[in-house]
Amino acid sequence: xxxxxxxxxxALVSLVLLVLPWxxxxxxxxxxxxxxxxxxxxxxxxxxxxxxxxxxxxxxxxLSTPLRTVTPAAPTISQEAAREGGVADGTVxxxxxxxxxxxxxxxxxxxxxxxxxxxxxxxxxxxxxxxxRFWVVNRDLxxxxxxxxxxxxxxxxxVTGRRWLAWLIQPPPQDFxxxxxxxAQATRPEVTEALFGAGAVRVRxxxxxxxxxxxxxxxxxxxxxxxGAVVAEQTTNSILSVRxxxxxxxxxxxxxxxxxxALVLLGFATRLSSRIRRLRDEAExxxxxxxxxxxxxxxxxAGDEIGDLSRSFSTVLTRLGQHHSYLESLASRLSHELRxxxxxxxSSLENLRMQGVSQEAAVYVDRAEEGLGRLSRILSRxxxxxxxxTSLATQERERYDLAAVVxxxxxxxxxxxxxxxxxxxxxxxxxxxxxxxDLAAQMLDKLVSNAxxxxxxxxxxxxxxxxxxxxxxxxVSNRGPxxxxxxxxxxxxxxISMRPASGGGEPHLGLGLYVARLIAEFHGGxxxxxxxxxxxxxxxxxxxxxx
Amino acid sequence: MAKTxxxxxxDPAIRAxxxxxxxxxxxxxxxxxxxxxxxxxxxxxxxxxALIDIGLGDEPEGGFELCRSLRAxxxxxxxxxxxxxxxxxxxxxxxxxxxxxxxxxxxxxxxxLARIAALFRRLDALTGSPPPEEVIERGDLRLDAGxxxxxxxxxxxxxxLTEFWMVHTLAKHPGHVKEREQLMRDAQLVVDEGTITSHIxxxxxxxxxxxxxxxxxxxxxxxxxxxxxxxx
Numbered sequence: 001x002x003x004x005x006x007x008x009x010x011a012l013v014s015l016v017l018l019v020l021p022w023x024x025x026x027x028x029x030x031x032x033x034x035x036x037x038x039x040x041x042x043x044x045x046x047x048x049x050x051x052x053x054x055x056x057x058x059x060x061x062x063l064s065t066p067l068r069t070v071t072p073a074a075p076t077i078s079q080e081a082a083r084e085g086g087v088a089d090g091t092v093x094x095x096x097x098x099x100x101x102x103x104x105x106x107x108x109x110x111x112x113x114x115x116x117x118x119x120x121x122x123x124x125x126x127x128x129x130x131x132x133r134f135w136v137v138n139r140d141l142x143x144x145x146x147x148x149x150x151x152x153x154x155x156x157x158x159v160t161g162r163r164w165l166a167w168l169i170q171p172p173p174q175d176f177x178x179x180x181x182x183x184a185q186a187t188r189p190e191v192t193e194a195l196f197g198a199g200a201v202r203v204r205x206x207x208x209x210x211x212x213x214x215x216x217x218x219x220x221x222x223x224x225x226x227x228g229a230v231v232a233e234q235t236t237n238s239i240l241s242v243r244x245x246x247x248x249x250x251x252x253x254x255x256x257x258x259x260x261x262a263l264v265l266l267g268f269a270t271r272l273s274s275r276i277r278r279l280r281d282e283a284e285x286x287x288x289x290x291x292x293x294x295x296x297x298x299x300x301x302a303g304d305e306i307g308d309l310s311r312s313f314s315t316v317l318t319r320l321g322q323h324h325s326y327l328e329s330l331a332s333r334l335s336h337e338l339r340x341x342x343x344x345x346x347s348s349l350e351n352l353r354m355q356g357v358s359q360e361a362a363v364y365v366d367r368a369e370e371g372l373g374r375l376s377r378i379l380s381r382x383x384x385x386x387x388x389x390t391s392l393a394t395q396e397r398e399r400y401d402l403a404a405v406v407x408x409x410x411x412x413x414x415x416x417x418x419x420x421x422x423x424x425x426x427x428x429x430x431x432x433x434x435x436x437x438d439l440a441a442q443m444l445d446k447l448v449s450n451a452x453x454x455x456x457x458x459x460x461x462x463x464x465x466x467x468x469x470x471x472x473x474x475x476v477s478n479r480g481p482x483x484x485x486x487x488x489x490x491x492x493x494x495x496i497s498m499r500p501a502s503g504g505g506e507p508h509l510g511l512g513l514y515v516a517r518l519i520a521e522f523h524g525g526x527x528x529x530x531x532x533x534x535x536x537x538x539x540x541x542x543x544x545x546x547x
Numbered sequence: 548m549a550k551t552x553x554x555x556x557x558d559p560a561i562r563a564x565x566x567x568x569x570x571x572x573x574x575x576x577x578x579x580x581x582x583x584x585x586x587x588x589x590x591x592x593x594x595x596x597a598l599i600d601i602g603l604g605d606e607p608e609g610g611f612e613l614c615r616s617l618r619a620x621x622x623x624x625x626x627x628x629x630x631x632x633x634x635x636x637x638x639x640x641x642x643x644x645x646x647x648x649x650x651x652x653x654x655x656x657x658x659x660l661a662r663i664a665a666l667f668r669r670l671d672a673l674t675g676s677p678p679p680e681e682v683i684e685r686g687d688l689r690l691d692a693g694x695x696x697x698x699x700x701x702x703x704x705x706x707x708l709t710e711f712w713m714v715h716t717l718a719k720h721p722g723h724v725k726e727r728e729q730l731m732r733d734a735q736l737v738v739d740e741g742t743i744t745s746h747i748x749x750x751x752x753x754x755x756x757x758x759x760x761x762x763x764x765x766x767x768x769x770x771x772x773x774x775x776x777x778x779x
Contacts, residue, residue, distance in 0.1 A: 150745045166681070336631055337631065339631035339651070339652050339653070340558050340631050340652065342557065342652070343558075343561050343631070343652035344561050344564065346562075346652075346653075346655065346656075347561060347564035347565060347568065347656055348560070348564055350564075350568065350655055350656035351564055351567055351568055351571075354568065354571060354656070376653055380653075383633070387633070387634055387635070390634055390635065391621060391745065394635070394636075399563065405768045406771065408767050408768040409770075410769075410772035411770065412767065412768070412771075437766070437768060438744050438766065438768070440768070441768035444768075521661070
C-alpha cells in the first residue's frame with residue numbers, strides 16, 4: 001500500500017495556494033486590457049487633435065518635392081518599402097516611385113515656395129510625445145511627413161533592472177523593427193478608412209512581429225472633402241512595462257505568501273504528525289511483550305481531537321487492563337473460591353468413610369475421591385502462576401552455576417521419565433547466572449515436561465547450556481511436531497496451550513510455559529520458542545544474563 | 548476429661564463436617580461462625596485447641612485478628628490455621644502471629660486428626676505428663692517424634708508441626724533423596740508442591756538462627772531434598 005504521510009498530504013494541499021498567482025495574473029491581464037483600451041482612446045484623441053489642427057489646410061497636403069527625390073538617410077527603407085508595397089498591392093503600383101520625405105525635411109531641397117512638409121512637421125511636433133510617431137498621408141496615399149519614434153529611452157532602464165525575471169516575463173522588446181513602410185502603411189485599412197472619412201484604431205504587430213503597435217487614423221477635412229489622414233502610432237511597450245512590473249510584484253508577493261503559508265502549514269503538519277506518531281508509538285508500546293498494559297501520556301491534556309483520541313485510547317487501555325488483570329486473577333480467585341466447596345465435599349466423603357460404608361458404596365466413595373483429587377490438582381495448577389508471581393516479588397537473587405542445576409535436574413528427570421532419554425551438553429566451565437536455582441529448576445521442570453509431552457518416542461531430548469555474548473543460553477529441544485505459526489508469540493502467555501484436549505490424565509491449563517517465562521524474566525533474561533531448522537522439532541531457548 | 552476444640556469457620560458445611568469428625572474422635576467441639584461470637588465464648592472459657600479460618604464472614608482477615616487476641620489470652624494454647632488461602636504471604640503472616648501450624652483446606656480429615664493429636668502430645672510434653680520418647684539422633688540433631696521437639700547442638704529449634712515432619716522425614720534416612728511428593732506424603736504435608744521450597748527455606752532459617760554454619764539440608768534440583776549424613 002502506498003504510504004503518504006500526513007505532512008506530504010498537507011504539503012500537496014498547500015499547492016492549492018498556487019492558484020493565487022494565477023488569479024493575480026488574470027487580474028493583471030484584465031488591467032492590461034483596460035490600459036490598452038485607454039491607450040487606444042488617448043491615441044485616438046491625440047490623432048484627433050492633430051487632425052483638427054490640419055483641417056481646412058488643403059495646401060499642406062500637397063507634395064512639395066519631386067517624386068524621385070530620395071533621402072540619403074533611409075535608402076534601404078525606401079527601396080524595401082517600395083518593393084514590398086508593389087508586391088503587396090498592385091493597385092498602388094505608382095506609389096512605389098513616390099518615396100516620401102523623411103523627418104528632417106529642412107535638409108531637403110526646397111522646390112516649392114511654400115514648405116508644406118516643414119509646416120506639417122512643426123505642427124506635428126507640437127503633438128509629439130516620447131514614444132509616439134505621427135505621420136500624415138494625403139489622398140494620393142503619399143506619406144507627407146513623419147514625426148517621432150516608436151522607441152523610447154525610458155523603457156530600456158526598466159528592462160535592464162529586471163533581467164532575472166526575463167525568462168518568466170517577456171520584457172517589452174526594444175530592438176523591434178520600427179521601420180516605416182510608408183507605401184504599405186498608407187494602404188493599411190485604418191488609413192483607407194480615414195481617407196473615406198471615418199476615424200479608426202487598429203492594433204498590429206511590427207513588421208518583425210516583435211512588438212505591438214496601436215495606430216489611430218483620422219481624416220483631415222477641407223470643407224467637405226477628405227484631403228488626407230493623420231496616423232498616430234504608439235507601441236504598447238509602456239503598458240507592457242507596467243504590466244510586467246505588476247506581474248513581477250505579484251509573483252514576488254504571492255510566492256512569498258506561498259512560501260510563508262507553506263512553511264506554517266508544514267510546521268503545523270509536522271507537529272500534528274509528530275503528535276500522532278507519538279500517540280501511535282505509545283499505543284503500540286502500551287501493551288508490552290509481557291502483555292502488561294500501561295497508560296498513555298502523549299497529549300492527554302491537549303484540548304483537540306488528538307487529545308481526545310489519546311484520552312479515549314487511555315480509557316480503552318484502562319478497561320483492557322482491568323479486564324486483563326481480572327483474567328490474570330481469575331485463575332487464582334477461582335482456585336481460591338473453589339477450595340471451600342471442594343473441602344466440603346472432601347470432608348463429607350471422609351466422614352462417610354469414617355462412619356463405615358458398605359463394600360459396594362466404597363467403590364463410589366473411591367471414585368468420588370479420585371475425581372476430587374484431580375479437581376484439587378487443577379486448582380493448585382491454576383494458583384501456581386499467581387503464587388509464583390507473588391513469591392517472585394520477595395525472592396532474593398543469588399549467584400549460582402546454571403550448568404550444575406541442569407546437571408542435577410537431568411538426573412532427576414532420568415528417574416522421573418524412565419522411558420525418555422536425555423542428551424545433556426554442558427560447558428566445561430561453570431555457567432554463572434544471578435537468580436534463584438530453585439526457580440531455575442522449576443523452569444526447567446516446565447520446559448522438560450513440555451518437551452517430553454511433544455517428543456517423538458525413542459528420540460532423546462537435548463538439553464544444552466552454552467555461553468554466548470553476555471548471556472548463558474539454555475536450550476531444550478525435542479524432536480516432534482513443529483509449532484504452528486499462529487502460536488509463535490503467544491506460547492508464553494498465561495492460559496495458552498497448544499495441547500490437544502485430552503480426556504483424563506493431567507490437566508493442562510497453559511500455565512507451564514507462562515511460569516517458565518516468569519522465571520526467565522526474574523533472572524533478567526528472556527525465553528523464546530522456535531522450530532528446529534529442519535522443522536522436525538521444537539527448541540525452547542532461555543537466555544539469562546551472565547553474572 | 549475430653550479435650551475441647553474450638554472451630555471458627557464461616558462455612559456451615561465444613562464446620563459441621565470437621566466438628567463431626569472431631570467428635571467422633573472423642574473431642575468436645577465448640578463451633579463458631581464469626582470472630583465476635585468466638586471471642587465472646589473465649590472470654591468465658593478457653594478451649595484446649597483452636598482451629599481457625601482466616602476469612603470469617605465479612606472479615607477477610609478475621610482469623611488473623613482472632614489469632615492475635617487468642618495469643619494474648621494464652622501463650623500456650625495451640626492454634627491451627629485451616630484456610631483456603633495458601634500464599635506464602637498468608638502462611639508467613641499466620642505463623643508470625645503465633646499460630647502453631649498453618650494448614651490448607653486440602654488436608655484430609657485423617658491428616659487433620661493426626662495433626663491435632665500431635666499438637667496435644669507436644670503440649671502434654673511441655674506440661675509435665677511426658678509421652679514416651681521416640682528419639683532419632685543424627686549427629687547434632689536430636690528429634691523426639693513422641694514430643695515433637697527438635698534440638699540442634701542441644702539447643703531447641705522451634706519448628707511448626709509441618710516443619711517438624713519434614714525434618715523428621717529427611718533425617719530418618721540421611722543421604723536419601725526425598726522427592727517432593729514423597730516428602731509431602733511422609734510429612735503428612737498438605738502444602739502444595741510449590742510451597743515446599745518456602746517451607747524448606749524457613750526450616751533452614753530456623754536452624755541457621757541456632758547455628759550459622761548449618762548446611763545439612765541439601766537441595767537436589769529437579770529431584771527433591773536430602774539430609775546430609777555426618778561427614779558427608
